[in-house]
Amino acid sequence: MADTRPIGIFDSGIGGLTVARAIRQALPTERLLYFGDGAHVPYGPRSASEVLGFSAGITEFLLAQESKLVVIACNTASAAALAPLRERMPHVPFVGMEPAVKPAAEHTRTGVVGVLATVATVQSAVFESVVERFAQGVEVIRQACPGLVARIEEGAFEAPETEEMLRGWLEPMMARNIDALVLGCTHYPIVRPLIERIVGPGVRVIDPAPAIARRVEKVLHMNGSAAPPDATGGLACWTSGPVVPFRLMLQRLGLPVADVRAACWQGDTRVTPCTSLRT
Ligand code: DGL
16 A cells, blocks of 8 residues: 655754665655754763653654654664664554674675774664674774764864864774774764775775665565655655754755754653744
């Protein structure tokens, strides 16, 4: 049965737009409803219970807008909230992120791979379990990148300070002979050109967004809830942060300058459309 309800997607900020972009490319007839939690970005330094509270509030908001599927387009929120939300809401189909250690471990020739992620993700049980399941016999160098999400949210994609930060993390990994690098945070593909310049052509950089888009497609087909082939897809966004910079960011990422609306938190766990004007 064709289903024209939207796919809900969320992240702490603009990072999940890299996932939304891949879903739009793979599924152009689907309507996407994106929520960026600009009021609370970054999630990386926060506790798992705090991130779970925000994720639950945003999920309720996306479901109130009739989302047929919820994509947690954030590794940090997926590590903290995917399992508990699935348990609390067994009727809701969720797709979450997981650091792409598996393809990295499958393709490495040197036997050494690197992962860049937030502090919360590298410390999570999910990360441990991914390494345990998929990287037996492979050395996985995990590197937390405090401050990088904030730089990306500011739009400092090519700034010398951003490059310096990245070099500080990547050069020691290169000295240990990595030949694959996993982008374990959905913000990081935004600075992929800079990362690729630093690591050079000998290191394969892996962004899991296209694999997530394929997973979304599979779940929609399994549930019989894909949009009809002649539907007009689209992208509508909500942000709990400033609206104007968010709109500019869509442009910079090559996404259609969609309808961007302001959402407001009521306390820490409930989010609603803002009733007063915010720019
Ligand atoms: N984009 C996020 C992730 O994939 C969140 C980063 C953050 O807010 O610290 O982990």
